[in-house]
Amino acid sequence: MGRAADPSRMSDTCIFCSIVDGEIPARTVYETDDVLAFLDANPLALGHTLVIPKTHAERVGDLDADLSSAVFDAVSEITPEVEAAVDADGANIGINDGEAAGQEVPHVHVHVVPRFDGDGGAPIHAVAGERPDLADEELDAIAADVSAAIDG
Numbered sequence: 304m305g306r307a308a309d310p311s312r313m314s315d316t317c318i319f320c321s322i323v324d325g326e327i328p329a330r331t332v333y334e335t336d337d338v339l340a341f342l343d344a345n346p347l348a349l350g351h352t353l354v355i356p357k358t359h360a361e362r363v364g365d366l367d368a369d370l371s372s373a374v375f376d377a378v379s380e381i382t383p384e385v386e387a388a389v390d391a392d393g394a395n396i397g398i399n400d401g402e403a404a405g406q407e408v409p410h411v412h413v414h415v416v417p418r419f420d421g422d423g424g425a426p427i428h429a430v431a432g433e434r435p436d437l438a439d440e441e442l443d444a445i446a447a448d449v450s451a452a453i454d455g
């Protein structure tokens with residue numbers, strides 16, 4: 304995993320690696336050998352939590368299978384507890400993968416954003432821009448391209 308293994312991208316330049324290293328304080332709520340979860344310093348909602356791999360990886364596709372599993376295991380374990388702690392009615396869970404998607408810190412992080420009935424927020428469906436109007440053949444072609452890329 305190229306970028307994940309490059310030590311030059313570690314704590315010197317990455318705020319989340321600095322949190323992992325203890326150089327920057329954080330309100331840690333969960334920690335394993337591979338994963339750290341802490342409260343977002345600028346929360347979008349009560350209990351807004353970030354879940355990160357301790358190893359630097361910029362994009363979701365940079366995570367190897369074990370680390371990817373560890374991150375999602377953590378997400379599934381802590382989400383109900385975060386919701387309970389702030390008496391939330393639900394949560395949105397999401398990753399901004401790449402600058403075009405709004406990623407601000409170039410270290411994979413999963414947002415767990417507690418949601419409350421009537422909080423005025425929106426679903427994940429609201430994050431994209433203008434919706435494309437695609438014909439069935441165009442959808443078929445996209446599916447074929449993605450499938451071929453993964454198989455290749």
Ligand SMILES: [Zn+2]
Pocket residue numbers: 312313317318319320321358359360409410
């Ligand atoms: Zn990092």
